[in-house]
Amino acid sequence: MTKIAVLGAGSWGTALANTAAENGHDVRLWTHNLNQVEEINQQHTNSKYLPHATLVDTLVATNDMFLAIENVEIVLSVVPTKAVREVAKKLATALEEQAHTVILAHATKGLEQGSYKRISEMIAEEVPEAYRSALVVISGPSHAEDVIKHDLTAVSIGSSDESAAKLLQKALSNETFRAYTNHDLLGSELFAALKNIVAIASGALIGLGYGVNAQAALLTRSLVEMRDLGAAMGAKPETLYELAGIGDLIVTGMSPNSRNYRAGLGLGKGKSLQQVTEEMGMVIEGVNTTKAVYDFSKMYHVDMPITSAVYQVLYENKPLRTAVADLMARPLKSED
Structure with a gap:
């Protein structure tokens, strides 16, 4: 049995915590929301994020960071990009108080607004190396709404530390959830962020x-x-x-379970970005990522016409149909 703390009780954090708990591991799910803690512990549901789903009764929620991470081997952060630093600082304080070192994983798909740093870079800046033995990322085609229903799912666990990746792989894998490992932390995080831009464009189409x-x-x-x-x-x-x-790109770019896809769908139907954001009530990671990647394309001199088109729609109020027409009217070229 592995002791795991999952930070963030949104849909994905809850689904991952539930999967590990179903596998027989000691899992504590941290959230700052006391009402959410009480609902998970007493009713074994998380109705705001995973309506109609019943959670395993061994999954324990808490709003106390110190209790959440006490004696755990793995800490898995699954909070929105904008909350990563704040939560990582709380984690660092708790780890320091306990003189405790953990495998530090995350399953957040985005880039920091302003600095454009990857999630692992943000976490590494906030949690001293003395308290983390490895950095790990979970990515791949995996909607929480399907995972919680035990739909067949495969994910990728990326880290330069193979033993850490394998421990998390073993903790999560079962007959309906299969984890693979890879050694490319940078690529796993980068592609996980990039596909959110494509999902907005796909929904818009x-x-x-x-x-x-x-x-x-x-x-x-x-x-x-x-x-x-x-x-x-x-x-x-x-x-x-x-x-x-490509796995994450397909599922996010084709499924209405993706909030980025749904955001694009709303834009395609004539809603404003503000309307879409308010109606969703959840973070649309692809919006901020679009600006970051647009700037990356200039910085690294990479031609990214689709990203540029999405950027123009989101940040320069370019009409969607005009953006599509301009993409189709670009000079003809080979696929190479």
Whole structure:
């Protein structure tokens, strides 16, 4: 049995915590919301984020960071990008008080606004190396709404520390949830963030009334942009064609379970970004990521027309149909 603390009781954090608890591990789920703690512990539900799902009764929630991480081997952070630093600081304080070192994993898909740093870079800056033996990321095609229903799911666990990745792999894997390991932390995080931009574009196409031909073209050409930026930033090329890359791209770019896809769908139907954000009531990671990656494309001199089009729609109020028309009217070229 492995002792695990999961930080963040949103849909994905809850689904991962429930999976590990179902596998017989000692799992504590931390959230700052006391009402959520009481609901999870007493009713074994998390109705705001996973309606109609019943959680295993051995999963324990707490709003006390010190209790959450006491004697655990793995801490898994699953909070929105904008909350990563705040939660990591609380974690660092608790680890220091306990003189405790853990494997520090995360399953957040985004880039920090302003600094454009990856999640592991943010965590490494806030949690001293003395209290973390390894940094690990969980990525891949995995919607919480499907995982909680035990739909067949495969994910990728990336880390330069193979033993740490394998411990988390073993803790999460079962007959419906299969984890693979890889050694590309950078690529796993980068591609996990990039696909959220594509998901917004994909939802927007459907909202505009286009079909699967358009989606297939979008996803395929987006792979080129992801490949080129990944190469410029140091990602391993093979990661793009595995679960952390194309796997995550397909599921996020094609499924209404993706909040980024749903955001794009709303934009395609004529809603403003503010309307979409208010109606969603959850963080749309792809919006901030779009600005970061647009700036990356300039910094690394990578041609990313799809990303640029999404940026123009989100940040320069370019009409969606005009953005699509301009993409289709670009000079003809080979696929290379």
